[in-house]
Amino acid sequence: MSVMSRSENARSLGLWDRDHEGHDVIGTRTFGFWLYMLTDAMVYAALFATFGVLSHVVNLAGGPSPAAVVHPVYAYGETVALFVSVLAYGGAMVALKAGNKAALIGALGAAMVAGGVFLGLAYSDIERLFHAGIVPQASGYLSIFFGLILYHALHILVGMVWMLVMIVQVMTRGFTSNVVYRLINLRLFWHFQAVIWVFVFTFVYLQGTVL
Amino acid sequence: MGRLSLRQIPYQNPILVGTFVFALILGAAIVGLVTYHKRWGVLWREWLTTVDHKKIGVMYCLIGLVMLFRGFIDALMIRTQQAIAVGPHSPGYLGALHGYLTPFHAGQIFTAHGLIMVVFAATPLLVGLMNIIVPLQIGARDMAYPYLNALGLWLTAAGAALVMVSLFIGNFAHGGWYGFVPYFELPYSPGVGVDYWLWAFQLSVLGTTLGSINLIATIVKMRAPGMTWMRMPIFTWASLSANLIALTTFPVLMVCLALLASDRYFGTHFYTAGMGGNLMLYNDLFWVWGHPEVYFLILPAFGMMSEIVPTFSEKTLFGYATMVIASFAIGGVSWGVWLHHFFTMAAAPSVNSFYSVTTMLVGIPTGVKVFNWIFTMYRGRVRFELPMMWAVLSLFLLLVGGLTGMMNAFATNDYMWHNGVFVVAHFHLMVLLIAASIFGSVEYWFPKVFGFKLEARWGKAFFWCIVLGTGWVFIPMFLLGFAGMTRRLDYIPYTQWGPYLRVMLVGMGFYILAVAFFFMHLYVSLRDRAKNRVGADAWGTSRSLEWMTHSPVPAYNFAFVPQVHARDEWAWRKEQGVADLKSGPYRDIHMPGNTGVPFVLGALALALAFALTWRIWWLSGLALALCVAVVIVRAFAEDTDTVISAQDVERAERRYHDGEVVPMEEPMGRPTPRPAT
Amino acid sequence: MSASHHDPLSHPEVQLASGRGYVANFLVTTLLMGFGLWLSVTHAVAPLTLVAVTSGIAAVAVGVQAYLLLHMNLSEAQIWHTVAMILFLPLFVVTIGLTAWMFHGLYARTMIMSPHIGAFLHR
Ligand code: HEM
Numbered sequence A: 001m002s003v004m005s006r007s008e009n010a011r012s013l014g015l016w017d018r019d020h021e022g023h024d025v026i027g028t029r030t031f032g033f034w035l036y037m038l039t040d041a042m043v044y045a046a047l048f049a050t051f052g053v054l055s056h057v058v059n060l061a062g063g064p065s066p067a068a069v070v071h072p073v074y075a076y077g078e079t080v081a082l083f084v085s086v087l088a089y090g091g092a093m094v095a096l097k098a099g100n101k102a103a104l105i106g107a108l109g110a111a112m113v114a115g116g117v118f119l120g121l122a123y124s125d126i127e128r129l130f131h132a133g134i135v136p137q138a139s140g141y142l143s144i145f146f147g148l149i150l151y152h153a154l155h156i157l158v159g160m161v162w163m164l165v166m167i168v169q170v171m172t173r174g175f176t177s178n179v180v181y182r183l184i185n186l187r188l189f190w191h192f193q194a195v196i197w198v199f200v201f202t203f204v205y206l207q208g209t210v211l
Numbered sequence B: 001m002g003r004l005s006l007r008q009i010p011y012q013n014p015i016l017v018g019t020f021v022f023a024l025i026l027g028a029a030i031v032g033l034v035t036y037h038k039r040w041g042v043l044w045r046e047w048l049t050t051v052d053h054k055k056i057g058v059m060y061c062l063i064g065l066v067m068l069f070r071g072f073i074d075a076l077m078i079r080t081q082q083a084i085a086v087g088p089h090s091p092g093y094l095g096a097l098h099g100y101l102t103p104f105h106a107g108q109i110f111t112a113h114g115l116i117m118v119v120f121a122a123t124p125l126l127v128g129l130m131n132i133i134v135p136l137q138i139g140a141r142d143m144a145y146p147y148l149n150a151l152g153l154w155l156t157a158a159g160a161a162l163v164m165v166s167l168f169i170g171n172f173a174h175g176g177w178y179g180f181v182p183y184f185e186l187p188y189s190p191g192v193g194v195d196y197w198l199w200a201f202q203l204s205v206l207g208t209t210l211g212s213i214n215l216i217a218t219i220v221k222m223r224a225p226g227m228t229w230m231r232m233p234i235f236t237w238a239s240l241s242a243n244l245i246a247l248t249t250f251p252v253l254m255v256c257l258a259l260l261a262s263d264r265y266f267g268t269h270f271y272t273a274g275m276g277g278n279l280m281l282y283n284d285l286f287w288v289w290g291h292p293e294v295y296f297l298i299l300p301a302f303g304m305m306s307e308i309v310p311t312f313s314e315k316t317l318f319g320y321a322t323m324v325i326a327s328f329a330i331g332g333v334s335w336g337v338w339l340h341h342f343f344t345m346a347a348a349p350s351v352n353s354f355y356s357v358t359t360m361l362v363g364i365p366t367g368v369k370v371f372n373w374i375f376t377m378y379r380g381r382v383r384f385e386l387p388m389m390w391a392v393l394s395l396f397l398l399l400v401g402g403l404t405g406m407m408n409a410f411a412t413n414d415y416m417w418h419n420g421v422f423v424v425a426h427f428h429l430m431v432l433l434i435a436a437s438i439f440g441s442v443e444y445w446f447p448k449v450f451g452f453k454l455e456a457r458w459g460k461a462f463f464w465c466i467v468l469g470t471g472w473v474f475i476p477m478f479l480l481g482f483a484g485m486t487r488r489l490d491y492i493p494y495t496q497w498g499p500y501l502r503v504m505l506v507g508m509g510f511y512i513l514a515v516a517f518f519f520m521h522l523y524v525s526l527r528d529r530a531k532n533r534v535g536a537d538a539w540g541t542s543r544s545l546e547w548m549t550h551s552p553v554p555a556y557n558f559a560f561v562p563q564v565h566a567r568d569e570w571a572w573r574k575e576q577g578v579a580d581l582k583s584g585p586y587r588d589i590h591m592p593g594n595t596g597v598p599f600v601l602g603a604l605a606l607a608l609a610f611a612l613t614w615r616i617w618w619l620s621g622l623a624l625a626l627c628v629a630v631v632i633v634r635a636f637a638e639d640t641d642t643v644i645s646a647q648d649v650e651r652a653e654r655r656y657h658d659g660e661v662v663p664m665e666e667p668m669g670r671p672t673p674r675p676a677t
Numbered sequence C: 001m002s003a004s005h006h007d008p009l010s011h012p013e014v015q016l017a018s019g020r021g022y023v024a025n026f027l028v029t030t031l032l033m034g035f036g037l038w039l040s041v042t043h044a045v046a047p048l049t050l051v052a053v054t055s056g057i058a059a060v061a062v063g064v065q066a067y068l069l070l071h072m073n074l075s076e077a078q079i080w081h082t083v084a085m086i087l088f089l090p091l092f093v094v095t096i097g098l099t100a101w102m103f104h105g106l107y108a109r110t111m112i113m114s115p116h117i118g119a120f121l122h123r
């Protein structure tokens, strides 16, 4: 059999996918990033398990009780700031869908500002506690209390840096598939922080008032 | 320089000085050879900066083998110490009261041994093999995130390097591989040992988590057309289930270790004995990871057995679907058994009973697998070539290790022998099973990666020495376990245990022989490689996709992405008589371009971990800042793909066709700027 | 891994953005959290009820967020995201639940405490 007819043969049998397109880059990237976010959720699960274990009265080590530490009204302010930021990022996604660069950058900026408000509120709350001598080193309960909220705040900080990077990339690159998948990943990241915050707000702050 | 000073170099310890000299000579020899052959450029361009999943896999395996050797030396030292230091009249050497290791030194050795074998030997070997084989088995040209893959490798390498560094600068943790609190807290272990352990562990956690994301996404998103879920080769299934375990549990270990680090560095009270800490919390979090981890290790090994047994029984695998279900059942149940590592904690009886039962449940899917392998062999044309010998050994070890695991699973039994050597013997058989499967699959897939088979004579000698060594070491260990011997002893108070310990030392003699034969095996195979050249289908009776492409595998894996028609596609093509049909003409192939960034990040991570260990704050800050900067800069780098042109592909295919061996590090393709979008 | 030939903006994961959904999510979750806040600052209900109700509220809020923000659904673009999350959900429950269960028993059996002080695990 000649080489040519053999390959004709292979083609008719459908042995090879000659026109292999490569895979969907954006879809693959966001899937991997979502898996990463889920591992981060597992980190939070472990932290919440720790929180549960260290919320017994013996874990206060004679220090302040949760009710004396948490300030739910204040935390509600943080909640609203974060939700606004998340909403603004949603706006950025709508702008992306419309291909509107200016609106996208504006929305990202708004999301950053609201994120900054969240961080500012969190900072002054922690400041207040530190001044009252309520520090992570004071008891097992306080260790995990601060551990949880600081880990969450760290995410907000990282998200804001990332937003800054994306603003620059959108301005210099436009909507290439690399920029687009990163914007979607950042959406997953940012919106996920709101989900985690619901748990933090509920279990640490709201329920903290009756511990 | 933080706590670091010249006094931290343990030059007064002759064993370590000897090791250092050995390492120096070895290092000098390697540097000399690379320089002599002018290979630095190749090393950098084709290996250190590669994103090719096969090369990354090979490097993972190399790390694993080096660390396996290191862990073996540790084991040898432990066994020797325990054979000498028996009874009050036993002699002492090198400054030790009994034996030749001081308690502090002995403690470091068993800690390092455990950590190394689990995280830096078994894990890299398995991850390496999955890296090489899975993309080939699903007909993909590369992995979902080649760059991330390289990053995972270099983080793992950094972790392994950190453990090695601890040999010569400072010391290592000395309380057991899985750590103890409050013993590992700062007041009780103020030295750097625990910090070395902590950061080395943490680096491997990062590396493995990234690796698992990559593997899962690759399997979910990159399968060749026609490869439906139920056509996926069984090793790929096993890898998927194993990596799901890694993905879900490693974060918990990260938290577990991070909280300990927080206690040590910031003075928090997560695990402290007073001030509202909870020491059992450490055990809880650790084993939430720890038990699933053992299944993360064993599932790929099961997958390897499931590939080898059908090939050498010349039959399709018995009970494919049940095999898949069993893998996932094992993965699922493994998530609910962790308390069996601390039955003695004083949890409520209902809790202990629950964990007893779930632990025993694991036996059901495992049993299904055992029967499937046996039925695959039943009435097959079984050929006992080397891979098959290892697979059968694995089967035996699984039986003994699994049954003794069942014995541990009774909380009532476990109360008697927890932290004794019975448990040690149990899990060593399990881990040896994993090692045996690894050796089997190295024999099995070596020709795929390098284009020639390993020779059989020394390989068989190696195999039988492992079998003998395992018997001589672990049967007495089980007996000592029944006699009540606890683990991690540097001095044996009861002289009546002496004979058993000396018998175990004989077993170590077999293991030493095995190591020697292993090196001979490699050497002779390399020397005679021309004799052992193979084509695509090295064993003649293989069934899955990886055997369809050339050996060694070209950079692009498949000149054309295969269209999949059957579960055992390669076997199907052979049966249909279309095995050698190719499809022309060739097309350009886009591949990810090499990058040095992962290597740099690995090096920075090593610097960071080292600086944290020694509390050199300026260096920690610098390394961390550089990491962040590199990541951000990389985000701006103009992505460069590589294109392997159709002519290059054709030329390469022709060379393979003519039976030429195309070396793995031969450069292919040239970078092209990404087309503007 | 060639760059997609298609316009990246036409990718389904770009197209699933929904301004209305995001606004709805914002309103619902902010109100739900506000309701929880009201319950806890006014001490309108018994502690145990507060814990139960706020947990319920959190569950609803997270459900809304999962659907409207994270777009967890069974469409072709999102199905694997959803599957991955569903895989993780029971594991979160196992990690936290079994841990709480074992330490609940442990504390009851090993800690000396006053019967008057309720604590998280002991209500
Ligand atoms: C899959 C392979 C397995 C591996 C790699 C493995 C590994 C281990 C390890 C490392 C330990 C010791 C932890 C320590 O004290 O350092 C251990 C203990 C234990 N294993 Fe396994 N195991 C495996 C399978 C099983 C099976 C199938 C069972 C039972 C069905 C089992 C039951 C146990 C129990 C109950 C303990 C706790 C004993 C104690 O600490 O006192 N294991 N195993």
Ligand SMILES: [Cu+2]
Residues within 6 Å of the ligand: B290, B291, B294, B337, B338, B340, B341
């Ligand atoms: Cu276990």
